Amino acid sequence: xxxxxxxxxxxxxxxxxxxxxxxxxxxxxxxxxxxxxxxxxxxxxxxxxxxxxxxxxxxxxxxxxxxxxxxxxxxxxxxxxxxxxxxxxxxxxxxxxxxxxxxxxxxxxxxxxxxxxxxxxxxxxxxxxxxxxxxxxxxxxxxxxxxxxxxxxxxxxxxxxxxxxxxxxxxxxxxxxxxxxxxxxxxxxxxxxxxxxxxxxxxxxxxxxxxxxxxxxxxxxxxxxxxxxxxxxxxxxxxxxxxxxxxxxxxxxxxxxxxxxxxxxxxxxxxxxxxxxxxxxxxxxxxxxxxxxxxxxxxxxxxxxxxxxxxxxxxxxxxxxxxxxxxxxxxxxxxxxxxxxxxxxxxxx
Numbered sequence: 001x002x003x004x005x006x007x008x009x010x011x012x013x014x015x016x017x018x019x020x021x022x023x024x025x026x027x028x029x030x031x032x033x034x035x036x037x038x039x040x041x042x043x044x045x046x047x048x049x050x051x052x053x054x055x056x057x058x059x060x061x062x063x064x065x066x067x068x069x070x071x072x073x074x075x076x077x078x079x080x081x082x083x084x085x086x087x088x089x090x091x092x093x094x095x096x097x098x099x100x101x102x103x104x105x106x107x108x109x110x111x112x113x114x115x116x117x118x119x120x121x122x123x124x125x126x127x128x129x130x131x132x133x134x135x136x137x138x139x140x141x142x143x144x145x146x147x148x149x150x151x152x153x154x155x156x157x158x159x160x161x162x163x164x165x166x167x168x169x170x171x172x173x174x175x176x177x178x179x180x181x182x183x184x185x186x187x188x189x190x191x192x193x194x195x196x197x198x199x200x201x202x203x204x205x206x207x208x209x210x211x212x213x214x215x216x217x218x219x220x221x222x223x224x225x226x227x228x229x230x231x232x233x234x235x236x237x238x239x240x241x242x243x244x245x246x247x248x249x250x251x252x253x254x255x256x257x258x259x260x261x262x263x264x265x266x267x268x269x270x271x272x273x274x275x276x277x278x279x280x281x282x283x284x285x286x287x288x289x290x291x292x293x294x295x296x297x298x299x300x301x302x303x304x305x306x307x308x309x310x311x312x313x314x315x316x317x318x319x320x321x322x323x324x325x326x327x328x329x330x331x332x333x334x335x336x337x338x339x340x341x342x343x344x345x346x347x348x349x
Contacts, residue, residue, distance in 0.1 A: 010172045036276040072158045072182045074147040082145060084160045085178055086185040089325045096137045097164045097178065101190075102217075103325035108271045114218040114228075114297055121216070121295075126140055126178065126194040126318060129209035130168060138164030138176045149180065153343050154191070157183035165199075173199045188336065191279060192291045193320045197309040212318040213276045214301040216293075222271040228296040231270050234275075234330035235290060236261040251291040254264060265290060265300055266324075266333040273326045275333035276300060279318035279344060 075083040082093040089100040090109065102109045116122050118135050127136035128168065141163045150159045158263045162178040174196055181191040198205055205313045219230040236254050246267075256263035256278065263278035278286055284346050308316055324339060 004247070005106070026036045038122075048067055048328065057199075069183065071187065072147075073136045074105075074158070074160060075143065076145045077240075082140070082160075082162070082201060084147070084182060086182045086184075086190075089165075089182070089188050089190050089312050089323070091180065091190060093142050094142070095163065096124070097126070097140060097162060097176065098122065101274060101325060103188075103274075103327075105272070105327060110222055111220060112217050112221050112267070112269065112272060112274055113215045114221065114230070116216070119124050120285045121293075123211075123214050123216070125192070125214050126212055127210075127214070127347060128174070128196055128207050128316075130155055130205055131208055133167060133169055135166050135215070138166045138174075138333055140164045142251050152181075152183075153184045153346065154340070155185035155343075157181055157185075159338065168205065170203070175199050178338065186336070186340065187288045188325050189340065191320055192323060194318045195315050196310070197315040201312050203310045204309055207310060207316060209303065210308070210316065211301040213323065214299070215274070215276065217267055217274070217298040217300060219269050219298075226269070228268065229292045229298050231298060233290065234264070234266040234334070235288060236264055246292065246296070248292055248296060250298070253287055253289045256286040256288060262334070262337070264334065266330040267298065267300065268326070268329060268333075273328070273333060275322075275324040275330070275337065277322045277324070277337050278302065278319055279322050279340060286319065290320075 001163045024280070038088065063211045064089055071087045073083075073085045075085075079095060084091045084093075085104075088104055090104055092102065098115050100111055100115060101113055102111045103161075123134070123136050124138075127134060129135070140280070144161070144163050147158045147160045150157050158181075160178075160180040160182075162180070164176045166174050166176070168174065177195045179193050192213070196207070196210070216230045217231065219226050220228050223230065227248075227251065228248050229248055233250075234243055234247050234253060236256060252262055263286055264275060265277070266275035268274070285304050285306075286302060287305060288300070288302050290298065292298055301319065302319075310316055324333050324336055326336070
């Protein structure tokens with residue numbers, strides 16, 4: 001609206017100046033003081049003044065300064081990092097679909113999830129296993145990286161589409177498609193799902209494990225000098241239960257379908273927290289697992305136990321997860337998660 005008003009004022013100003021110049025020339029003609037009879041200096045001065053005035057009144061082109069524009073942005077470097085940003089949550093993917101989640105707060109980026117250089121420890125949030133063989137390094141197809149505008153029950157937003165490919169030891173090529181949704185109404189949340197497709201035209205594969213939202217957490221990233229396991233944790237307990245402090249021996253698996261348990265896990269420090277939850281219509285036997293590893297990092301994942309056979313050109317879809325970043329304790333994450341669940345069910349507060 002401001003741009004329309006500004007353009008209208010510019011038009012009025014231009015018309016007023018043009019009329020003023022015409023009126024001056026008419027009066028000068030009547031009183032015999034026609035400027036062309038005194039050489040071109042006066043005319044040139046009038047033309048210059050008019051041009052300068054029009055230049056000052058003309059609208060200046062802007063690049064992305066529209067205040068009504070979405071705060072959600074995508075930046076993709078060919079064969080490099082892919083950033084998908086909202087005003088609070090920011091996601092950075094690499095060329096093999098590994099992801100680091102950041103909280104943007106008070107001008108700084110903070111992250112508590114760890115991607116170690118050791119390939120035996122590093123895993124992306126979404127991967128599969130075939131009889132013990134982990135298929136996790138999916139090479140991004142950069143030609144098909146893009147984001148589309150969306151509007152759902154969660155409001156207006158953008159969806160990032162990432163596609164990658166990996167090959168099993170038997171030579172079967174697996175396609176992985178990630179869909180990541182960011183919304184203007186939920187600047188602290190990302191909704192994420194994955195689809196795996198067996199691209200082979202003859203061979204079948206058996207998926208024995210398909211973790212979703214796997215993260216390796218390190219408290220020392222937000223509190224330098226603290227033990228890597230030094231988190232508070234909420235792992236689906238009913239409201240009113242006190243928060244738990246993680247110790248070096250923490251290991252717990254929770255079946256999310258159990259009565260009174262939310263399909264939500266939140267880990268936080270004094271600086272930031274990160275929560276992972278399920279937004280699928282039914283939990284379908286979903287399990288959350290949190291464990292402190294021998295190197296004192298905390299590994300978190302959701303998965304549905306069991307095996308799935310993928311025939312030629314068939315697909316496997318994961319549940320839709322939500323990743324939340326926040327400051328404060330688990331009450332913030334739980335409140336935000338409940339807001340998302342209400343939107344999902346159509347019960348908007």
